[in-house]
Amino acid sequence: MSQPKSKFISYLTQSVAGNSRKSYLVSGGDDEVQESASKFFDVSQQPNLMPGERVIGEVDRVLKYAPYSAGKQGWSGVLCITNYKLGFLTADRSSYEMTGKRNRNKILGDDDIPLTCIDSIYHVASNGKRKKLTLGSRTSAKTETLEVHCKDFRIHKFGFKFTPKDENKRFVNMLVHHAFTTKDTLLFAYEYGRNNLLSGRQMMLECPQFDCILDWEEELRRCHADKTWRVTDYFVVPSALMNTDLQKAAPHFKDRRIPVWCYTHINRNSLVRMSAMDISSDQTKFQQRMLDAVKVASNQRNSPKVVVIEEECPSCQEVQESFTRLRKMCMSDTIEEFVDQDASWLTSLESSRWLLLVARCLKAAKDICEHVISGKRTVVIQGCDMSCLVSSLAQVLLDPHYRTMTGLQGLVEKEWVRAGHPFQKYLALVTPTESSLEQTPVFLLFLDCIWQLMQQFPTSFEFTETLLTTMWDSALIGIFDTFLFNNDHQRVSFSKNDNKNIRQFKLPSAWKWDFQFSSEDLSFFKNPLYLITHDEELRTSINDLRLLSRPGRVCQNSRNNSLRMVQENNVMGAGSAEMDPVRRDVLVPEESPQVLQLWRQCYLRWQSPAQILSGGTPTEYLQQCVMVEEIAQLQHKVKQLELTSNSDVKFRSKNNLIFGSQTNKSNLSELLNSTVLTSSFPFSPGPASKDQQYTFTPISAYIRHSTLDYDRD
Structure with a gap:
């Protein structure tokens, strides 16, 4: 069971790291806040708009708490x-002029909330x-305070x-x-698709x-x-079955x-998906005919x-009810609420039954793998x-490729998007009736299961939990083709307008990550x-260095920089x-x-009292990045020393980690020096206070005492 949240409590009075609010950030009563900032603000300024986005209404002299x-x-x-988002523009000009400010996301500012x-x-x-x-x-009635609760567990409060x-x-x-929105045609994505003609290069992806x-x-x-097996109409069936x-x-x-x-393992056993027979149908011969064809295949x-x-x-209703309880226990906006939740944290976590649902899903998948491997059955x-x-x-579980x-x-494309998972319905992107407002986040449950596997097998996954959290956030943004629709028919x-096909009428894929993030931010996806x-x-x-650390070992340097053991035993050991x-x-x-544990980065990243300053799993991650980069640089220097001439010097390959030598030095320097490290990195800036001084650790601190050299490759 997960440990209780940290009881470290402080107030957030600074903006996201790298965003200059300067003198416009004030504290005190409402009158002091308004008087301090109103004279600097120019209400004629407009937010940054995407193609097809337009301002619907605005109100000035608002306080964002x-x-x-x-x-x-x-x-x-x-x-x-706007027809896409709720945006807040501060008295600081950098909130609408992208100078002197670093947003993590290219398409959304830190104060923007997609509808x-x-x-x-x-x-x-x-x-x-x-x-x-x-x-x-x-x-x-007049609204004194407006509270906006988001699907990513964030709370925004505005004073009117x-x-x-x-x-x-x-x-x-x-x-x-x-x-x-009551109709899918009223979603901003439709305006965006009509006004943003994406080129072929912008649509190209590495994944199928x-x-x-x-x-x-x-x-x-x-x-x-x-x-x-054969392909028919974009899905795969046994070759023995005809279209008729x-x-x-x-x-x-x-x-x-x-x-x-769905999938065939190396032992030739397969995974197949199908729905139950129609309740009104008693012709089970059709199911048996299908299963016989699967058996032959x-x-x-x-x-x-x-x-x-x-x-x-679990059923969809169980997922919905459990998620509602999980969301309630992970959302607070006052210290009093946080303290009350913290006092009964483990009890509330158990009552939510969320981890129990995760466990049931993992067990179901594990049992299926056992049938495929040990039972040797499709x-x-x-x-x-x-x-x-x-x-x-x-x-x-079965295939390292995934x-x-x-x-x-x-x-995700194969098993969710093309198989017709109703993202629009389950993420409540459209709410045709009041009863349909509740989410049924089956996709989030899947991402949570993957995160649990990553905790148990930390070296088996190419990506980090930051990618998983970002995938969930992207599903809620509402402009990506990947997560917007209920099925391929929709x-x-x-892509039709007045019954005419428009070829360019297409939305970007969520997997086009450089559409949202810089290369520096994308490096946080790599494990x-x-x-x-x-x-x-x-x-x-690393294996050779491990062997060298043992007493009685002797080695020689070869021309290709490999360490050749001259003892009798090989690396694997005799008889292995x-x-x-x-x-x-x-x-x-x-x-x-x-x-199992609670996925804290995803669920608690906006609760600043629960964050650990200069600590948590991000510190381990950054130390691991430094370690890998040091090994790569030392390895490269050894190769350079062995080469006969300077003309043979080769640049080492890219590793796409944050401290890699191939990164843009100016952008990286800005990121390393301006970003405050907390346990919610890279999503939350962490707590700070005007009245109390805390020691913050920028991520540049992780290379100050390392052997990393950014002046030469």
């Missing part, structure tokens, strides 16, 4: 709403009465004390109207999107399954989801193992809502421990046996709820 400041500290400025990320809105009147504003509701009553009411009602037959055929070849067989059988399966191929004597996923995994996952989660997890960044992204309909264990040169150097290749790359996790 600093979290955990009890309304005593914050910034004065203009609050505006699709808003979960709930609360109106607080002057008498302190608090009311939740829902779809279709309007307020006639100095705004005129009519402007006040008009703006709040306008926000409620646009935040809860499985939106064409070639991607599926390549995946079949990678799994050595192209002899017995599929057409006859489809109506008898729920949502017409016939058995389709797997070249097995035994029939496939059918796993009814509803019996193994497994057919029967179900709908949770089948994408379990199938994806099983493939991550533990790479490209592999994981391709897996996706195709999006240095994975690099050590999977880079041949680094792994060889290779592991069974079928099991060698398979992960076998521990799924007991007692060993």
Whole structure:
């Protein structure tokens, strides 16, 4: 079970590191805040707008309160709403001029809230009465404080004390109207798609999107399954089945989801997904015909193992209810709330049952892998809502390809996007009725399961938890083709305008990460421990150094810089046996709820009292980056010394870590010196206080006493 949150408590009075608020950041009562900043602000300034984005309304003389400041500290400025986001512009010109300021995200400022990320809105009147504003509701009273609760667990509070009553009411009602979109055609993505013609180069990705037959055929070849399975209409079925067989059988399966191929292991056993038979249909012969074809494709004597996923995994209602409790325990905006939550933290965590749901999903995936490996049987996952989660997890356990960044992204495309996971519905991007406001974040549950695996197998994944958290954030931004639609039919309909296809009418993929982040920020996606264990040169150097540390060992330098042992024993040791290749790359996790942890970076990153200053897992990560970079630089210098002439000097290969020699030195210097390190790095700036002085550690401190040399490669 997870440990309680840190009880370190302080107020946040500084902006995100690297954003210059200067003298406009003030503390004290509301009157002092307004008087201090209003004379500097120019209300004619506009926020940075994306193609197709337009300002719908704005209100000035608004106070944005600093979290955990009890309304005593914050910034004065203009609050505006566009057809895409709720934005706040401070009295500091850098909030709308991108000079002297470093935003982590290129398309969203630190004070911008995408409308699709808003979960709930609360109106607080002057008498302190608090009311939740829902779809279709309007307020006639003046709003004293506006609370915006986001789907990423962040809370924003705005003070309207100095705004005129009519402007006040008009703006709040306008926000409620646009935040809860009733039709998918009213989403900003439609305006963005019409006004932003992306070039072919902007759409190119390293990972397959499985939106064409070639991607599926390549995946079949990678799994050595192209002899017995075939591609039809962008999904894969047994080669023995004709298209007419599929057409006859489809109506008898729920949502017409016939058995389709997901993955084939090296022992030729496969994973297959299908829905249950239609309740109104008693023609089980169609299901048996499908399963017989799967059996032939797997070249097995035994029939496939059918796993009814509803019996193994939580239902969507359980996920929704558990997530609601998890969100409640992880969101607070006052010290009093935080202290109350902290006092019963472990009890609340257990009551939420979130880790229990994670455990059930991990166990289901682990059992399926056991059938594939030990049972030597093809497994057919029967179900709908949770089948994408379990199938994806099983493939991550079975195949190291899906533990790479490209592999994981391709897996999401294959098992979630193309299989028709209803992202728009489950993420509540559209709220046609009040009853549909609650999220059912099956995708977040999947990311949490991957995070749990990363804690148990820290060297087996190419990416870090920062990538997983960013994937969740990207799903809530509302402009990416990857997470916007419920199925491919809706996706195709999006590209039509007045029944005319517009080829350029397409949204960017979430996997085009440089659309959102700089190369320096993207380096935080890379796991240095994975690099050590999977880079041949680094792994060889570390193994050789480990051997040299033992007494009685002698070595010689060879021309290719490898260390050659001149003792009798080899590196593997006498008599050592290779592991069974079928099991060698398979992960076998521990799924007991007692060993699982709360994903603190994702759920607690905005709770500044829970953060550890200059500590937490980010410090371990940065030290690992320094270690890998030092080894790579030393290895490169040894090679340079061995070369016969300076003309033979070669630059060492890129490792894409934050301290890599290939990074832009000016951008990197700005990032290293301006970013404050906390346990929520790189998402939250961490707590600070005007009245008390704390020691902050910029990440540049991690290279001050290292051997890293940025002046030469």
